[in-house]
Structures are given as structure tokens and as C-alpha cells.
Amino acid sequence: MQQLLVSNSTPLTGSVTISGSKNGTLPLLAAAMLIEGETIIENVPDIHDVDTMLQMLQALGIECIFLQPGVLKIDATDINSCQAPYHLVRQMRGSFYVAGPLLGRLGEAQVPLPGGCVIGSRPVDFHVAGFEALGARVDDTYGIMRAQAPSGLHGNRIYLDPRWRSVGATINVMLAATLAKGTTTIENASCEPEVVACSQFLKQCGAQIEGVGSNILTIRGVEKLEGTRFASIPDRMEAGTFMYATAIAGGDVRLKRVYPDHLVMVIDRLREAGVRVETDGDQLRIIASSDRPRPVDITTAPYPGFPTDLQPAHGVLAARATGTSVLEETIFDARYNYTDELARMGADIRITGQLAIVKGVPQLTGAPVEATDVRAAAALVLAALGAEGQTVIDNAHFLDRGYQNFEAKLHAIGASMVRQDDGNSKELLCLA
Numbered sequence: 140m141q142q143l144l145v146s147n148s149t150p151l152t153g154s155v156t157i158s159g160s161k162n163g164t165l166p167l168l169a170a171a172m173l174i175e176g177e178t179i180i181e182n183v184p185d186i187h188d189v190d191t192m193l194q195m196l197q198a199l200g201i202e203c204i205f206l207q208p209g210v211l212k213i214d215a216t217d218i219n220s221c222q223a224p225y226h227l228v229r230q231m232r233g234s235f236y237v238a239g240p241l242l243g244r245l246g247e248a249q250v251p252l253p254g255g256c257v258i259g260s261r262p263v264d265f266h267v268a269g270f271e272a273l274g275a276r277v278d279d280t281y282g283i284m285r286a287q288a289p290s291g292l293h294g295n296r297i298y299l300d301p302r303w304r305s306v307g308a309t310i311n312v313m314l315a316a317t318l319a320k321g322t323t324t325i326e327n328a329s330c331e332p333e334v335v336a337c338s339q340f341l342k343q344c345g346a347q348i349e350g351v352g353s354n355i356l357t358i359r360g361v362e363k364l365e366g367t368r369f370a371s372i373p374d375r376m377e378a379g380t381f382m383y384a385t386a387i388a389g390g391d392v393r394l395k396r397v398y399p400d401h402l403v404m405v406i407d408r409l410r411e412a413g414v415r416v417e418t419d420g421d422q423l424r425i426i427a428s429s430d431r432p433r434p435v436d437i438t439t440a441p442y443p444g445f446p447t448d449l450q451p452a453h454g455v456l457a458a459r460a461t462g463t464s465v466l467e468e469t470i471f472d473a474r475y476n477y478t479d480e481l482a483r484m485g486a487d488i489r490i491t492g493q494l495a496i497v498k499g500v501p502q503l504t505g506a507p508v509e510a511t512d513v514r515a516a517a518a519l520v521l522a523a524l525g526a527e528g529q530t531v532i533d534n535a536h537f538l539d540r541g542y543q544n545f546e547a548k549l550h551a552i553g554a555s556m557v558r559q560d561d562g563n564s565k566e567l568l569c570l571a
């Protein structure tokens with residue numbers, strides 16, 4: 140098992156270049172499956188989840204070649220299988236994105252159901268209902284979703300659950316509908332930047348999509364798409380993680396290649412806590428306060444609300460605040476796993492249903508802790524940077540799923556940590 144040994148860090152200073160987005164790139168890789176030809180995707184992050192998705196595409200017979208670091212050529216002229224291997228779907232929930240393109244392009248998809256996840260129950264019923272509304276016959280016995288539309292998909296009105304405006308279902312249904320006959324509308328569509336980027340990519344390839352960035356998407360099916368060149372958006376969760384790292388460890392850090400517009404809610408909450416955040420084009424400067432942070436409440440919500448993926452980082456900041464903060468997690472029902480570990484570092488956190496009541500303490504102390512998913516792992520690193528003494532984080536491999544060169548980037552701005560393998564093979568899976 141991989142362990143990360145993190146020491147209290149002197150104030151962080153310098154600059155960090157943000158990589159391409161994990162959750163923005165995975166849908167682009169799936170969308171490239173709709174194109175009978177070559178597509179070039181730039182700013183592809185070098186992370187484990189992208190690697191898993193590329194293995195998935197290759198297992199379906201699609202050619203994927205890196206022309207240079209971060210620049211990927213995908214040739215989906217031939218797709219020779221509609222069966223997604225279970226060992227890849229179980230590693231990463233995002234691989235379920237292949238269902239929509241397989242159905243749209245081949246009229247058939249067999250994709251194992253992704254199953255449970257440590258951050259909460261994560262069904263795919265909205266995706267399935269969307270495929271059925273487009274005319275597919277779906278059977279999900281024996282743990283596999285088998286969708287068939289031998290005479291093609293037909294546009295329809297699809298109404299997603301307004302409580303969540305599911306990111307995954309919006310993308311999967313949009314991918315399936317792009318080559319369908321007729322017009323599809325998706326109501327209560329997600330408007331996360333990653334969904335917008337996927338829609339823009341599809342449009343650049345010839346898809347007819349209106350309402351991009353809104354909660355109603357209208358997709359007029361086209362017969363085929365043409366290959367294009369498209370850059371993945373910067374990872375707003377990586378940027379947010381470095382913003383919180385600076386706020387927690389102290390210091391003055393500049394983030395390069397970010398879209399500050401994607402982080403408006405996060406910037407607002409950090410400013411409320413007393414952190415100085417300056418925006419300048421595609422750069423952000425974060426200047427931590429020398430005082431403890433002020434307590435700030437958050438409620439996670441679909442974009443443009445506060446992102447669930449940064450809730451753990453906010454929990455760490457709140458743990459050191461001068462008063463009590465209330466966090467409300469509305470997206471995933473088990474995303475407070477990290478708080479038990481923070482409590483081992485001296486945090487005072489009580490969970491009641493969707494709420495975390497966090498009473499700030501003057502100082503956290505290093506302790507052995509265990510990460511349960513990629514965002515929990517990042518939050519524990521942030522806690523460790525600001526804690527007294529050394530923290531040993533088990534399951535550090537989770538960081539590699541979503542953060543390119545995380546430790547190297549933190550080292551470059553003054554953080555001190557080292558990764559080791561303790562020789563124990565126990566590893567947890569989380570389907571982020």
C-alpha cells in the first residue's frame with residue numbers, strides 16, 4: 140500500500156500550472172467514439188483515470204496514441220466490440236460513459252453496472268431511463284446493462300431529476316442522442332463546465348446542440364460527425380485544491396492556466412474566510428491570512444453551486460476556523476468519510492445526516508490516517524500541511540487518479556512530503 144508522509148509545511152510560495160480536467164477529459168474520450176475518423180485532444184492530464192478510460196477504448200478496438208505528452212490522437216473508425224470489460228468499469232465509474240456512444244453508433248451497448256462507491260450510492264437509473272426514452276430496449280440482469288436499438292435511436296423529451304441535474308446522465312444521454320433520428324431535449328440538464336466543454340466539442344465536430352450552458356439542451360440528431368482538434372479545460376478541482384492548500388498552510392501562490400469563472404463560488408467562500416484571492420486573466424493569486432480562517436458555511440449543489448468535490452477541502456479549512464461552520468452535503472450520501480480521519484488529527488466535527496458541524500480548533504496535529512477516495516486523500520494532505528508534526532496517509536494511490544504530479548507540484552511551492560510503499564497490498568477501490 141502506498142503511504143504519503145507529510146510534514147508541516149512552511150508557507151507555500153511560488154506558482155503552479157493547473158493540468159487538464161479529469162472530469163472534463165473523460166467525456167471527451169467517450170465523445171471521440173462517435174467519430175468515424177481521427178480526433179486530437181490536447182491538455183489531456185497524465186492521471187490514472189485517463190489511463191483507465193484509454194484502456195477501455197482500446198478494449199473496444201479504438202486506436203489511441205499520444206503524439207506528445209498531453210496530446211492524444213483517437214481513431215474510432217473501427218469499433219469492434221460493444222462489450223465493456225467489467226475489470227475496467229469497476230475501477231472507474233466514468234467508464235460508463237462508453238454506453239451512450241456505443242448505443243448511438245452501433246445500436247448496442249453491453250456495459251457492466253458500476254456498482255457501489257465509498258462516497259455514496261451511485262446508481263445509473265437516469266442514464267438507463269434516458270436510453271429507454273430514446274427507444275433502446277434495456278435489460279440489466281446479471282449485473283450488465285444490455286441496451287439495444289437495432290433500428291436506431293429516436294429523439295425524445297427527457298426529464299432528469301431536478302434535485303441533482305446529473306452530470307453523468309446528461310453527458311451519456313447527449314452522446315447517445317447526437318446521432319439519433321430527430322430532436323432530443325434534456326430538461327434539468329447539468330450545466331457544469333465539463334458538460335459545456337463536451338457539448339462544445341460535439342458542436343465543433345458537427346453536432347447540432349442548442350442551450351449549451353443552460354439546463355435545457357436541445358439536440359438535433361445528425362448522420363455523422365467529423366474529427367476535430369480540441370483542448371480539455373483546466374481542472375477546476377485541482378485549482379480549488381491548491382487554493383485551499385494555500386489557505387490552510389499559509390503563503391502566497393499563483394495558479395496558472397485556470398478559468399476563474401469556473402470557481403466563482405469557491406473564490407467567494409474563501410474570501411469570506413479571510414483569504415485574499417486575486418484574478419488576472421487565466422491566473423489566480425491566493426494570499427493566505429496570517430490569522431486563523433473565519434468560519435464559513437457551505438451547501439454543495441450542482442454548478443454554479445459549491446462543488447461536492449471540494450467539500451472535503453472546505454471541511455479542513457473549517458476545522459481550523461475561529462468558530463463553528465456548518466457544511467451541508469446534498470450530492471453524495473457518504474462524502475464525510477474523511478471527517479473521522481480529521482478527528483484523529485484533533486478536529487472537532489459532528490455529523491448529523493447531511494450536515495457536518497465543524498467547530499474550529501487552533502491547531503491540528505499529525506496522525507496516521509487513511510484516505511478513502513481521491514478528494515478525501517487530497518483533503519488529508521491539506522490537513523497535514525497545516526498540522527503540527529508528521530501525518531502518514533494510507534492509500535495515497537487515490538491521488539494519482541485525479542491529480543497530475545500532485546506531490547511534485549506541492550514540493551515546488553515548498554511543501555514537504557515523501558511517498559513510500561509499505562509492502563502491504565491492501566488497496567481500496569472508489570469509483571469516482
Ligand code: EPU
Nearest residue numbers: 162233260261262263264265266303305306307308470571
Ligand atoms: N444519480 C442517480 N442516478 C443516476 C445518476 C446520478 O441517482 O443515474 C444521483 C447520484 O447518486 C448523486 C447525484 O445523482 O447523488 C449526482 O450524481 P452525478 O450523476 O451528477 O455524478 P457523476 O456523474 O456520477 C460526476 C463526477 C464526480 C462529481 C459529480 C458531481 C465524473 C467522472 N465524476 O459524477 O466527480 O462529484 O459529477 O459533480 O465526472 C470526483 O472527481 O472525485 C468525483 C466524484
